[in-house]
Amino acid sequence: MLFKKAVSTLMLSALCASMAAQADVKVGVVTSSTGPIALVGIPQKNSVALMPKKVGDQNITYISLDDGSDPTASVKAFKKLIDEEHVDAIIGPSGSPNAMGVIQFAAESGTPMLAPTGSAAVVLPMTEQKKWVFKTTQNDDLIAQALVEHMVKTGVKTLGLIGTADPYGENWGKVMTALAEKNGIKIVANERFQRQDTSTTGQSLKILMAKPDAVLVAAPGSSAVLPQTTLFDQGYKGQVYQTHGAALPPFLQLGGRKVEGTILAASLMLVIDEVPDDHPSKSVARKYIDDYTQLNGSAPATFGANVYDAGLLLEHAIPTALQKGKPGTAEFRSALRDALEQTHELAATQGVYNMSPEDHSGFDKRGRELITVKDGKWVLLK
Known part of the structure; x- marks a missing residue:
């Protein structure tokens, strides 16, 4: 009898514990x-x-x-x-x-x-x-609009694109193509590469041959670095833009002096100390x-x-x-x-x-x- 009671108590305890876990x-x-x-x-x-x-x-x-x-x-x-x-x-x-x-x-x-x-x-x-x-x-269009506004303001007329061959790069290609056309910017090169690629020399050479005023790299994380450093090594002197996919410390560390002057649109976190105190997200x-x-x-x-x-x-x-x-x-x-x-x-x-x-x-x-x-x-x- 005592054994059955003990078992019943244990079962009840287990059930209560299970119900408590389910309540979370x-x-x-x-x-x-x-x-x-x-x-x-x-x-x-x-x-x-x-x-x-x-x-x-x-x-x-x-x-x-x-x-x-x-x-x-x-x-x-x-x-x-x-x-x-x-x-x-x-x-x-x-x-x-x-x-x-x-x-x-x-x-x-x-x-x-x-x-x-x-x-x-x-x-x-x-x-x-x-x-x-x-x-x-x-969303890509919110970031892209800021970049295109800057391009228009600074007189960019031709643009080269290089992005990852995945949904990230593909969607950026669609968004930028539409915005560029709307704002009188001609896309003269549009290249793709794989995130794991160790070389983008071929794609970069095609972009260089098109002689764009600026280049946009559309890639997330560390994959954003290689196309830009390759363009630098090949002597490209135009403005390079990046998406918010590049907004991480290793981009600066891996790119070094070769990514100086890069322009991107991203969250206030990157420049938190420069953002006005009345920005609702700063605190x-x-x-x-x-x-x-x-x-x-x-x-x-x-x-x-x-x-x-x-x-x-x-x-x-x-x-x-x-x-x-x-x-x-x-x-x-x-x-x-x-x-x-x-x-x-x-x-x-x-x-x-x-x-x-x-x-x-x-x-x-x-x-x-x-x-x-x-x-x-x-x-x-x-």
Whole structure:
């Protein structure tokens, strides 16, 4: 009798523990903290420790996985988080090709996905599947508009493009082609390369032969360096522009003097000390930078902030979603998606988010600054 009672007590305790665990909001995080795009994934993985652990009385737990920069591994990680861990939302993965390959699984399971990736293709054009995806980086067109405005202002008439042969580079090619034509800029060369390539000599020579006034490199992470340093070595003297994909410290370290004078548009984090104190995102970004630096011994790349902002978006949306369902249920996940879509004037590290059914990135001009490289440092372009 005593044995049966003890067993019953143990079973009840286990059930209570299981119910308590299910009561937590569970968030999966998939990053590429190893492999070719680890420079992007490492600060993202490191940022998980800084994200909100509680909203009111509601606990939030994070389950972090590494996909090794492999799109196939991203799919496996997503399926594990959805089918085995029964998460309420997923942040990640790091790379644009990786993200494009998992959208269907987020949609089929009705799990909100917050993508810290560069390519706007994860949310545009909006579809039934993509309505489950929210993007925590600035869309390509917002960044491109700032660059083209500068090109027009400085008299650029011809432009060479070189970008990665993946969704990031391809979407940038489409966006820049349309904007250039609209603003009277002729694209005289349009080249592609693989992220893992060790040489872009052939592509660079074709660009040099076209003699463009300026060149735009559209590549994420460390892959943004090689085309520009190759052009420098081959004697190119025109202005070089980069996308927000280059906004990380190793770009400066790897490029050295060969990337001096580069112009890009990116978040205020790169030039935080030069941004006016009344910028709505400055205090949020400052806190993130300080906390990350204290924890890791070095300042974060903006890519880490894209994951951190995903945590802030969820923190903001969870209270509303809890009114419609309990964590671990389809009702809660659906309500969480709806609440994310209704985000209004949320100041985060990268800018201010205003989501809508048509816009799942939600940035405006407060989410970008025009920046140049001067004496090996990021400097606000004035």
